[in-house]
Amino acid sequence: SKHTGIVRNFTNFGIFVELEEGIDGLVYISDLSWTKKIKHPSEFVNVGDKLEVVVLELDVDGRKLSLGHKQTTANPWDKHEDAFAVGTIHTGTIAEIVDKGATVDFGDDVVAFIPTRHLEKEDGKKLKKGDEAEFKVIEFNKEFKRVVASHTAIFREEEEKNVKAATESVAASNNNNQASTLGDNNDILAELKAKMEKGGK
Structure with a gap:
C-alpha cells in the first residue's frame, strides 16, 4: 500500500x-x-x-x-536494460580517467566504465578526458547498475569483418584456382597420353 x-x-x-x-x-x-x-x-x-x-x-x-x-516510481534500470543492451552503440564523452580505465556519462544516471584496453583508438592512441567517441556496450548488469563499454570493439569488429571477408575471398579464389589447375592438369595429361599413343604406334 x-x-x-x-x-x-x-x-x-x-x-x-x-x-x-x-x-x-x-x-x-x-x-x-x-x-x-x-x-x-x-x-x-x-x-x-x-x-x-x-x-x-x-x-x-x-x-x-x-x-x-x-x-x-518505476525502476529506470528496467528501461536502461533495453536501451543499453549488450551490443548497442552509444555516443558519449570521456568524463573521467580512473583507475584501470575511464568513465562515460550517458545521461539518465547511466555512467559506463571503459576498461583501459578498450580506450584504444584506431590509430593506436588512447582516448583522453573530454574526447567524444562511440562506445559499444559489452556488459550490462541491472542489479549492480553496471554498464561496461568499449570504443575499441567498434572498429575491431570492422577489422574482424574485413579480415573474415578477405579470408573468405582468398579461400574462394584458391578453390577456383584448384578447379582451374585440375582442369589444366587434365589437358596436359590428355596431351601426354596422345603423344605416348603416337609414340607407341
Whole structure:
C-alpha cells in the first residue's frame, strides 16, 4: 500500500517515517533512490519533510514496518536494460580517467566504465578526458547498475569483418584456382597420353 508519511528521524542506515501517530516505519538508505548513491539520508530529505512511501514488509509480532520510497516510481534500470543492451552503440564523452580505465556519462544516471584496453583508438592512441567517441556496450548488469563499454570493439569488429571477408575471398579464389589447375592438369595429361599413343604406334 502507498502512503504519505512525515520524516521524523535519521540514522546512518535509513529514515524513520511516521505514517500516523504511533506508527513509524523505517526506510533503508538503499530504498530511497533507484539511481543516486546516498551516503547519508540527510543528503536526500530533511526532518519534517513529507515522503511518499510503499509498505514493503509488515512484522506484526515484532511491530516492525519496512518502507520503501524508490518503489513509488518505476525502476529506470528496467528501461536502461533495453536501451543499453549488450551490443548497442552509444555516443558519449570521456568524463573521467580512473583507475584501470575511464568513465562515460550517458545521461539518465547511466555512467559506463571503459576498461583501459578498450580506450584504444584506431590509430593506436588512447582516448583522453573530454574526447567524444562511440562506445559499444559489452556488459550490462541491472542489479549492480553496471554498464561496461568499449570504443575499441567498434572498429575491431570492422577489422574482424574485413579480415573474415578477405579470408573468405582468398579461400574462394584458391578453390577456383584448384578447379582451374585440375582442369589444366587434365589437358596436359590428355596431351601426354596422345603423344605416348603416337609414340607407341
